Each structure stands twice: as structure tokens, then as C-alpha cells.
Amino acid sequence: MRKWKRVDGPAGPRFRSSLAAHEAALLRNLVTSMVEMLADRESSAPSDELADITGIRTGHSQPPEDETMKRLLPDFYRSRSEHPAGATAAESLNRALRSLHEPTILDAKREAAQRLLATLPEGGGKLELAEADAQAWASAVNDVRLALGTMLDIGPDGLDRLPPEHPMAGHLDVYQWLTVLQEYLVLGMMGR
Template sequence: MPGHFEALPGGGAAVALDDVEISIIRSLAVQLLELIGPGPAGDAPEDPLAELFTEGPSEPPADPVLRRLFPDAYGDPEGAPDPRRAEEEKAYAAEFRRYTENDLRAGKRDNALAVIRSLDALTPAGDGGAVLELSTEDSRCWLSALNDLRLAIGSRLEITEEDDTDALYRLPDEDPRKPMVMAYLWLGSLQETLVSTLLP
């Protein structure tokens, strides 16, 4: 179990984490929450039906990490835009974003909060670490949050292809990106083993 998730009998997953690992994941989840931003709680209408139809932004975020977390729904993000359809796709993307981004942000916030709360609820073991046990539902929240964290870090590291990841393994220890790279690779390992616990 150390360093990777294992399936629990009856569903769910468990992983042994030391204090440093707990601190890193919690810190990254908090930073993700800060990046996504607060929900519309303060200025939301009191009428739940009206809140359901509250419109979100129609323009893509300026921050490249947020653009990666909330990409346009139309167009090929990696291909050359078709000039004949560019304006039409931009209009469709803006309309789609207006009605979906608030919910997407809320879901990502909920997943990051689930990670923080489950880490805060851990009971330390004698060696300073703890065993994190997740229900199947909590595992799904963690899986989504780990994916978002990797997307965020990958965006900061400008990872766009698998070849970029291979190059990261060869970074010298003195490279200032090395700690972020190590976190990216470690979160990927956690994500992969968590996925395997959810497979039938």
C-alpha cells in the first residue's frame, strides 16, 4: 500500500501517506481552490430556480492553467482553426461556456474540498503518516481532483505531449522545475493506481 492505492474489500481504496505527502497534496488542493475561485455564494440569488439559470462567463479564462481546466467545447484545441468556421465555433463555444462553466467550477471545487476534508480527517499513525481510506464515491472525487492537479501542473510545465513527459525524467536536480516535475509524476502514479481500484 505505501505510495499507491489498493482496492478495499467491498469497494473503495486505501493508500498509506506520510506527513510530507499529506502536506503536499493538501497544499496543491488549496492552491487549486484558490485558482478556480470562490463560488457565487455571496451574490447568488436566493431563489434556487433563478440560481440554476445564472449565466457564467462567455470568454475563455486568461490564465493558461484555467484555459486547460476549462477548455472551449468547440474547435480543435491542438489543430489549426478552420477559417471558414472560426466565428461560428467561437460563438458556439461562448454560448456553451456561458451555461456550463459555473457548474464545472463548482464540481472542481467540490472535488478539491473532498480531498482536503479527507486529509484533515486522517488519524496519524505512530510513524507520523496515516492510512487514507476512501469510499467508492470519495475515490471518484479524488480521481477528478488528481486529474485537475496534474492538468494544472502540466500546464505550468508546458507539457503538451507524451514526449514532453519523457524529457522531464531527464531534468537535472538543480533545475528549478524539478520539484514540480516530481509532484506531477507522483500524482500521476497515484491517479493510475486509484483508477485500477475502480475497475471491475
Template sequence: MNRGFHRAPGGGVSVTLGKPEIELLRNLLDQMLTLYDVRDPRNAGSGEGDLDDLARAAGLSGMGFSATDEPPADPVLARLFPDAYTEDEEAAREFRRYTERDLLEDKRANALTALRTLDRGPGTIHLDEAEAQAWLLALNDVRLALGTRWEIPENHDEVYLRMGPDDPRRPVFSVYGWLSVLQETLVEALW
């Protein structure tokens, strides 16, 4: 697999990805978009759309207003959309209500940007600064989702080295490690 991003001559960053790497990233980003759709109350089909209509009528739509102030039940979504105030449940609910929709849209936009730029491959993919920032945030979300779902520890490299060849977690840990390299090299290339 590829070893990561580097600063591109003339500005921006570049990464060289083969078809299998692009397909893997495309699959992971598509899964993230599906996960975001699950969190979006507009897609819930539970009558919460009435609250969205009320928000629009009150002039709150487009201002980050969310029809829900409940923290996500799914551990992955809870990791991606954490409470802002762990000591104050009411403040956390208020913050979530007024900011989560915008956060959700930002996460969706980052994933879509990364997907769109994957169409430039296989081969060397050049990203401008804005696209690179979107990639950085999208990669972080994918890593958080994988890490949470598969309970990948901080010392994942050590755990991976101790895994037997038939361990069913081995492929996921391998992908997680590669995503970590992509993220780290992207950070280094940007700064």
C-alpha cells in the same frame, strides 16, 4: 513517497500517506481552490455580479449559467476550462455560458472532498467509491495545472532522468511523477 492506491477489503480504495505527503497534497489542492476562485466571476469584483443578479432574476442561476462566456486568459485555466467547440466561437461561448459555473462547482467540490478525506491521515486513508471518484478528478486537475504551468511534456519521465541535480524543475517533475502514480493506481484500484 507512497506507491499508490489499492482496492480496500470490504469496498472502496485505500492509500497510505505520511504527514509530508498529506501536506503536499493539501497545499496543491488549496492552490487549485484559489485558482477556481480566480475563475469564478462572483469573486472577480469587476461588476460581473450584476450579471449574476440578472441570472438569478431570470431563473438561470443554479442551471450552470455563468456571467462570462469568455475563455480564460490564464493558460492553466484555459486547460482546465477548455472550449467545447474549437471550430465555432459562438457555439463555444454559448456552451461556456451555460455550463462553466457547474463545471467550476464540480471541480471545487472534488478538491474539497479530497481535502476533507486527507484529515483521516496520516496513515491509511480509506475512500468510498464517491470519494475515490472525486479524488480521481481532483488529481487530474492538479496534474493538468502543474503540467501546463511548468510545460511538462508527455515524456516527463525521460526528461526527468536527463535533468541535472540542480535543475530547478526537478522537484516539480518529481511531484508530477508521484501524482501520476497516484492517479494511475487509483484508476487501477477502481476498475
């Protein structure tokens, strides 16, 4: 993976880089797996009669049980004890907000992932992204990083290494590569 280069033109900025064939295949597999996880969450949402009548989509009111999905779809209020009305009110508000907004959040995550997949060169090679595509890439790569980081149990202080015999040791290298990919892209988007 090469650093991203920003090229400003009359139609707006473009972002150029290239990926090796194995990098493109890995990214495609990771993003496709994440899209499947999001689809599973969406398809398991309960039906809502009011949504059928009004056309307003609703989703789950309960957070995901899976830790990876919890990281991708966190509660709206993380510290429930700090809510002025108490923990029960915060939980109720989280359920209502989740039910109303989760379908839109899933759509946005899926759209970003699909834009990445649509602009990812098959077999690797050079790529050039418009600004909207670059933003989609940054979002989708971040979601994949969050998912993989949760699976690796990476906390706020990070994780430098795993013992070589650890079954997820190779995945840490992938996580670090995704971090660099995202960082270079964001710096390129910032013009640095």
C-alpha cells in the same frame, strides 16, 4: 505512497492506502491552491441581469487568459476551423456554452477538491475511501496534475526530465508522483 487496495464489502467497495506526512501536506497545499484559482475565476464572472431574474447562473463567456486555467476550463470545441459553420460560429458557440456551463464545471471541480481535502488524513497516515470519495480523489488529482503539467509545459508526449538548474525541476518529481497516485487509484477502482 502505497498502492491502493480495493476491498469489496456489503456497503460497496472501499479503497485503502496511506500517505506519508509530507505527501499529505503537499497534496493539501496543491489542492488548496487549485481551489483558490477556481474561486478567483468564479468571483471575476460578470453579473447577468437575466441570471438575477431567472436564477440560472452564468459564468464567463471568454476563456481564461491564464494558460493553467485554460487547461482546467478548455473550450468546448478545440478545433475551431472544423466547425461546419466556420470559426466565427464556433467561437460564438464556445462563448455561449462556457457562459452556461462554466459555473457547474467550477462547482464540480471544487466539490471534488473539497471531498479530497475532507478525507485526506491530517499529518498523513492510513486512509480508506468510499467509491464516491475515490472518484472525487481521481478527479481532483487529475485537475492538479493538469494545472502543474501546464506550468511545466508538459505536452502530449510528456516530459522525462528538466535540467537540475531549471527553477521548476523539483516540480517535475511532484507531477510524476501525482501521476503515480492517480494511476494506482484508478487501477484500484478498476479492480486491478
